Amino acid sequence: MRHFFATAVAVATSILSHRTALALPVVAEPANAVQSVIISAHNTLNGTAPPQSQQQQHQQSLGVTDFTASSTSTSTSSNSLKFAVHNNLPSTQHGLMAYVTGRDMSGAVVMLNSAGQWYYPDAQGSMIPVAIPESANIGIPLSPKTSEFTIPDFIESGRVYVSDGRLSFLVVTSDLGGTTLVEPSAANPADASANVNWGFVELTNLKDAGIFANISFVDFVGLVMGMRLHLASGDAATQTQQVQGLAGDAVQAICDEMHAQGAKDGQPWGDMCVTDAASGKALRVMAPNMYVASHAEAMLDYYTEYVDKVWARFAGEDLVIDTQSGAGKVACRVKPAQNNPDKQVLACDGDNREYVKPVASDIWGCNTGPFAIVASDNDVHKAVVPRLCAAFTRSELLVEGGSICTPSEESSKRYYQADPTNHYSRIIHEHQVDGKGYAFSYDDVNPDGQNAAGVVAGPSPQLLEIFVGGFGDDAGGGGGAGNASLPGVQWHGRRDVPIRRRLTRFDRSMLGVE
Numbered sequence: 245m246r247h248f249f250a251t252a253v254a255v256a257t258s259i260l261s262h263r264t265a266l267a268l269p270v271v272a273e274p275a276n277a278v279q280s281v282i283i284s285a286h287n288t289l290n291g292t293a294p295p296q297s298q299q300q301q302h303q304q305s306l307g308v309t310d311f312t313a314s315s316t317s318t319s320t321s322s323n324s325l326k327f328a329v330h331n332n333l334p335s336t337q338h339g340l341m342a343y344v345t346g347r348d349m350s351g352a353v354v355m356l357n358s359a360g361q362w363y364y365p366d367a368q369g370s371m372i373p374v375a376i377p378e379s380a381n382i383g384i385p386l387s388p389k390t391s392e393f394t395i396p397d398f399i400e401s402g403r404v405y406v407s408d409g410r411l412s413f414l415v416v417t418s419d420l421g422g423t424t425l426v427e428p429s430a431a432n433p434a435d436a437s438a439n440v441n442w443g444f445v446e447l448t449n450l451k452d453a454g455i456f457a458n459i460s461f462v463d464f465v466g467l468v469m470g471m472r473l474h475l476a477s478g479d480a481a482t483q484t485q486q487v488q489g490l491a492g493d494a495v496q497a498i499c500d501e502m503h504a505q506g507a508k509d510g511q512p513w514g515d516m517c518v519t520d521a522a523s524g525k526a527l528r529v530m531a532p533n534m535y536v537a538s539h540a541e542a543m544l545d546y547y548t549e550y551v552d553k554v555w556a557r558f559a560g561e562d563l564v565i566d567t568q569s570g571a572g573k574v575a576c577r578v579k580p581a582q583n584n585p586d587k588q589v590l591a592c593d594g595d596n597r598e599y600v601k602p603v604a605s606d607i608w609g610c611n612t613g614p615f616a617i618v619a620s621d622n623d624v625h626k627a628v629v630p631r632l633c634a635a636f637t638r639s640e641l642l643v644e645g646g647s648i649c650t651p652s653e654e655s656s657k658r659y660y661q662a663d664p665t666n667h668y669s670r671i672i673h674e675h676q677v678d679g680k681g682y683a684f685s686y687d688d689v690n691p692d693g694q695n696a697a698g699v700v701a702g703p704s705p706q707l708l709e710i711f712v713g714g715f716g717d718d719a720g721g722g723g724g725a726g727n728a729s730l731p732g733v734q735w736h737g738r739r740d741v742p743i744r745r746r747l748t749r750f751d752r753s754m755l756g757v758e
Contacts, residue, residue: 286429286430286431286463286534287426287427287428287429287430288424288425288426288427289345289346289347289353289401289424289425289427290353290418290422290423290424290425291347291351291352291353291422291423291424291425292350292351292352292422292423293352293366293421293422293423294352294353294364294365294366294423295350295352295364323396323397323398323451324394324395324396324397325394325395325399325449325455325705325708326392326393326394326706326707326708327342327392327393327394327395327404327707327708327709327710328390328391328392328707328708328709328710329342329386329390329391329392329393329406329709329710329712330389330390330709330710330711330712330716331386331387331388331389331390331391331712331713332492332711332712332713332714332715332716333408333492333712333713334492334713336408337408337409337441338408338409338410338440339385339386339408339409340385340386340406340407340408340712341383341384341385341386341406341407341408341409341410341411342383342384342386342391342393342404342405342406342407343355343356343382343383343384343403343404343405343407343411343413344356344384344395344399344402344403344404344405345402345403345405345413345425345427346399346400346401346402346403346447346448347399347400347401347402348362348397348398348399349397349398349400352364352423353365353415353423353424353425354399355376355380355382355413355425356382356384356393356395357380357381357382358381358382358383358384358385359381360393360394360395360396361396362396362397363380363381363382364423365380365413365415365423365425366415366423367415367416367417367423368417369417370416370417371416371417372416373414373415373416373426374414374415374416375412375413375414376413376414376415382413383410383411386406398449398450398451399447399448399449400448400449400450401448402446402447402448402449403427403444403445403446403447404444404445404447404710405427405428405442405443405444406442406443406444406467406469406710406712407437407440407441407442407443407467408440408441408442408467409440409441410440411427411428411437411440411442412428412435412436412437413425413426413427413428414426428440428442430463430464430466430518430528430530430534431463431464431530431534431535431537431538432538433518438518439520439521439522439527440527441466441467441527441528442466442467443466443467443468443469443712444469445457445458445459445469445471445708445710446458446459446460447708449705453703454701454702454703454704454705455473455700455701455702455703455705455708456699456700456701457471457473457699457700457701457708458487458681458682458697458698458699458700459471459487459489459680459681459682459698460681460682460698461490461531461672461681461682461683462531462533462682462683462684462685462687463530463531463533463534464528464529464530464531464534465490465494465495465498465528465529465672466495466527466528467712467713468489468490468491468492468494468495468712468713468714469489469710469711469712470486470487470488470489470490470677470710470711470714470715471486471487471489471700471708471709471710471711472484472485472486472487472700472708472709472711473485473486473700473701473702473705473707473708473709474705474706474707474708474709475702475703475704475705475706476703476704476705476706477704478702482702483702485700485701485702486678486700486715487678487680487681487698487699487700488676488677488678488680488711488714488715489676489677489678489680489681489698489714490672490675490676490677490681490714491675491677491714492713492714492716493714494675494714495526495527495528495529496525496526497675498517498526498529498671498672498675499514499517499526499529501671501674502514502516502517502529502667502668502671503517505667505671509663509664511543511546511667512535512539512542512543513667513668515535515539516529516530516531516532516534516535516668517529517530518530529668531608531668531669531683531684532608532666532668533605533608533609536604536605536608543604544603544604545604546604546664547602547603547604547607547636547664548603548604550639550642550664551601551602551603551636552601553642554636554641554642555578555588555590555601556578557641557642557647558576558577558578558590558641558647559577559578559579559588561577561647562575562576562577562647563575563576563577563590563641563647563649564576564647564648564649564650565592565627565628565631565632565635565649566631566648566649566650566651567624567627567628567631568627568651568692569623569627570623571594571623571624571627573650574592574593574594574595574624574627574628575592575593576590576591576592576593576595576599576628576632577590577591578590578591579591581598581600582598587600588601590614590632592624592625592628593624594622594624595622595624595625595628596620596621596622596624596625597621597625599614599632600613600614601614602614602615602633602636606633607633607636607637607666608666608684609685610629610630610633610634610637610684610685610686611685614629614632615629615632615633617629630686630688630689631649631651631686631689632649633685633686634684634686634687634689635649637665637666637669637684637686638658638659638660638665638666638669639659639660639661639662639663639664639665639666640655640658640659640662642662643658643661643662645658646658651689651690651691651692651694652691656690656691659673660673666683666684668683669683669684669687677714677715679696680696680697680698680699681696681697681698682697682698
C-alpha cells in the first residue's frame, strides 16, 4: 500500500503546507471526504479481506434497543456485549450517534449496523478510499437520555465512537488484499468529520482474556466521555469499575489554559486547540505529538537544553530506574557509545541497547528514536523505555530526587513541576475528575496498585456504560480500582505497541492467552 500512502501524504502536504511554516491556530474546515483524507496509524484499522459469505452482510442478528423507546432487548449469544450510552450533554447540535469499529475473531474489519449485525466494509479491490455506503446503516442514533445496543461477538482493536452529528468512514484495499478502514482524523482540519464533536472508547473483548477498555487523551481531547464496567462476578473492588475521565466542560477550559501557557512561554500550546469554523468554539485539543506532525517546524528545540542538562547530570552519577519487574532497579550512566566513542549515550545495566539523546518529537510520542522498541529487544530494554520516556515527559530528571525513578506517591509530586514539560499532559491531569486517563502513551507508569491509565478490565463482562459529557449525577454508581487484576498481566509500562490503540493492540501472546 506504499503508493497509496505516498499519495495520501502528498494530499496531506498540500492541505497542511500553509500551516507548516508558521504555527497557526487550527480551524476545522471540512472538505471532500476522499480528496482531504490523511491516512496514518492514528486513524486506520487494518484487517483481512471480508469473508466471502459475509461480504454483503453478516447475518448473525441480535436484538437491539429501539432508540426511541425505553425498552431493552437481550442477546441470544454468550459472546455478545451490551453497551449503555448515557447522554449528559446540556444540548447537542445535531443529535448523538454511535459507531462501533473493530476486528472480528477472523481478523476481518467489522462495524456494527443499526440492526445489531456486523457489517464488513469492502472496497471491492479499490486502492483509492471509498465511502462506506449509507445503506450500510453503520450510524446508530442515540436518544437524548440513555440508549442501549449490543455487539454480537468478541472484538479486538475496537472503538466505540460517539459524535454530535454523523461521522465519515472510508475503506480501501491494501496491497495484500486486506481491508483498511479509514476513520475520522482528529489532526486533519480538512477531514470530512472535522467540524463534528466526537470521541471514543477503546476496547478489546476476547474469550479467554476478557475485556480491556480505556479512554485515552494521548492523541487528542474531544467529546468528553467516561465509562463504567460491570462484570459477572468479582469482589466489591472489581465487579463494578469506572473511569470518570474529564469534567463535562473540560475541553474549553483546557483550551483556555493552553492559550495561557502559550502566552507565558511563547510556545504554540494554544494553537493545539481546534475550533469550529462557524462558531469559533473549541471542538478538541490536539496533543503535541499530533500537532507537530502537521507543523514540522514547531517546538523543534523545546527539549534540547533540558536533554543536554540530563546528559551532563548522569555522566557523573547513576540514574536508577525501577523496572517494577524481575529486573529490579537498573543503574544507567551516560558514557561513550560502544561503537562510537565520540558519541555520548545513556547505557543501562543489562540492557541490550544504548540510548541516544531524544529530540522533542521522540519525547512527545515515546515510540521513536531512543524510545523505539523492536522485537529483538530484551526485557530490560522493554521495561526501561516506558519509565525513561515517562520521566522525560513529566520532567522529573533534573529535580531533587530525580536520579531515582521509582514510581511512588512521593515521586508523583514531582510530575510537571519543572520547565520545559509537557503542559498538555499537565493540564489534562488537572482536569481529570478521578485522575484516570492516558495523557501520554506511557502514562501507566505508576506506583504498584494504582491506575492512572483509565483502564477497566476483567473476565465475563456484562455491561459497559459510556457517559457522554461527564458523569454528572452518576459518579457514585461505581466502585473499583478500574484496573482489574488478571493472571499474567502487568500494566506498568506495557505500552510497547504502536501509539494507536495502545491498549487494544496487545496481541494474545502479550496477554498470556493462546
